Amino acid sequence: MRPKISVAMATYNGEKYILEQLDSLAKQSVLPHELVVCDDGSSDATVGIIKHFAETAPFPVRLHINEANLGYSDNFLKAAGLCQGDWIAFCDQDDEWMPNKIDRVSAVIEANDDRLILVGHDALIGDSRLNISGLKLLNFDNDRRIQHRKKYAFFLFHGFTITCKSRLIKEIFHAARPHVYWGGKTALIGHDDWICLLAGALGDIFQISEPLAIWRRHNKSLSPTPNRKTLFDSARTSISMVDADHYILLANLASDSSDAFIVAAAGAQALDFKINLSIASLQLKQLAANLNLRGRLYNCGSHFEKVKLFLIMLLRNAYLGPSFCSLGLKSLAKDVAFAAGLIAQRKI
Numbered sequence: 001m002r003p004k005i006s007v008a009m010a011t012y013n014g015e016k017y018i019l020e021q022l023d024s025l026a027k028q029s030v031l032p033h034e035l036v037v038c039d040d041g042s043s044d045a046t047v048g049i050i051k052h053f054a055e056t057a058p059f060p061v062r063l064h065i066n067e068a069n070l071g072y073s074d075n076f077l078k079a080a081g082l083c084q085g086d087w088i089a090f091c092d093q094d095d096e097w098m099p100n101k102i103d104r105v106s107a108v109i110e111a112n113d114d115r116l117i118l119v120g121h122d123a124l125i126g127d128s129r130l131n132i133s134g135l136k137l138l139n140f141d142n143d144r145r146i147q148h149r150k151k152y153a154f155f156l157f158h159g160f161t162i163t164c165k166s167r168l169i170k171e172i173f174h175a176a177r178p179h180v181y182w183g184g185k186t187a188l189i190g191h192d193d194w195i196c197l198l199a200g201a202l203g204d205i206f207q208i209s210e211p212l213a214i215w216r217r218h219n220k221s222l223s224p225t226p227n228r229k230t231l232f233d234s235a236r237t238s239i240s241m242v243d244a245d246h247y248i249l250l251a252n253l254a255s256d257s258s259d260a261f262i263v264a265a266a267g268a269q270a271l272d273f274k275i276n277l278s279i280a281s282l283q284l285k286q287l288a289a290n291l292n293l294r295g296r297l298y299n300c301g302s303h304f305e306k307v308k309l310f311l312i313m314l315l316r317n318a319y320l321g322p323s324f325c326s327l328g329l330k331s332l333a334k335d336v337a338f339a340a341g342l343i344a345q346r347k348i
Helices: 018-026 046-056 072-082 101-111 191-202 231-240 244-267 271-297 303-315 328-339
Strands: 005-011 034-039 061-065 087-091 116-126 132-136 144-146 162-165 204-216
Touching: 005 018, 005 046, 005 072, 005 101, 018 046, 034 046, 034 072, 046 061, 061 072, 072 087, 072 191, 087 101, 101 116, 101 204, 116 191, 162 191, 191 244, 191 271, 244 271, 271 303, 271 328, 303 328
Parallel strands: 005 034, 005 087, 034 061, 116 204
Antiparallel strands: 087 162, 116 132, 116 162, 144 204
């Protein structure tokens, strides 16, 4: 039986592009169970466009207008919380879905078991008129199922590529999600970062290599566009990003995430969620410790201290331990080079 996939859309002053996105939903070869839209106080024609679309849409459309502005991420979480389907697909107001997106995601869900909790897909990158750039967003090599806690905790599928099981939204306390500390500011992490972090801890994930949407990039986009890089450019950039503060900030995020998981575990009704959140909380504490050590490694001037800290990290299995909380082979290679004095710390 095909899963009931609801679409959760957050809107704010999106009159310029929203009709194209709505039309792409109506052209799906497998229609969504419903579209739930939460508008965050638009002052343009966005609400009117949605209401007009709802009159002829080939699926139910429910529009909620917020009394107060919630902000991008909380508005998405509210829309998702109001959905009634078994699965929830997040939808931005300014992109375009390929006609087979829901069909393709549905087929993956049908072909897998109940441990699957999130499906993410690749996307093409377009300009403001949806002219394709030739770039893919994530460049997945193949379709792959990833078991829970077998992927690094801070992996990310962009929000518009995510379809998640509804219980991931309905059974978790989202107000206690962790903070980020970039650019001297503190804010709750985005809904997509949070959903991916939860999904990696609570169930299996499936990545689809086929691009199932066009990501529209324009001057009012809320997220950055990746640059075209050769393999050499990417490696050089990775090696040059050795600022100690970067790792300390990630350590703080891991520690906050661990605390958020404890709160979520306390509020979870299902035993599987309680157990997996508790285990993941401990692993995030371990990740925080690994990242703090890495920050100290890149903050010390003594060659002897560098080697000492690196050996401590090796003994802690910081690089090759459990996938959810380990730094990985690329980090190992970079830290070897840094400890050996082959690369120097550089502020970024």
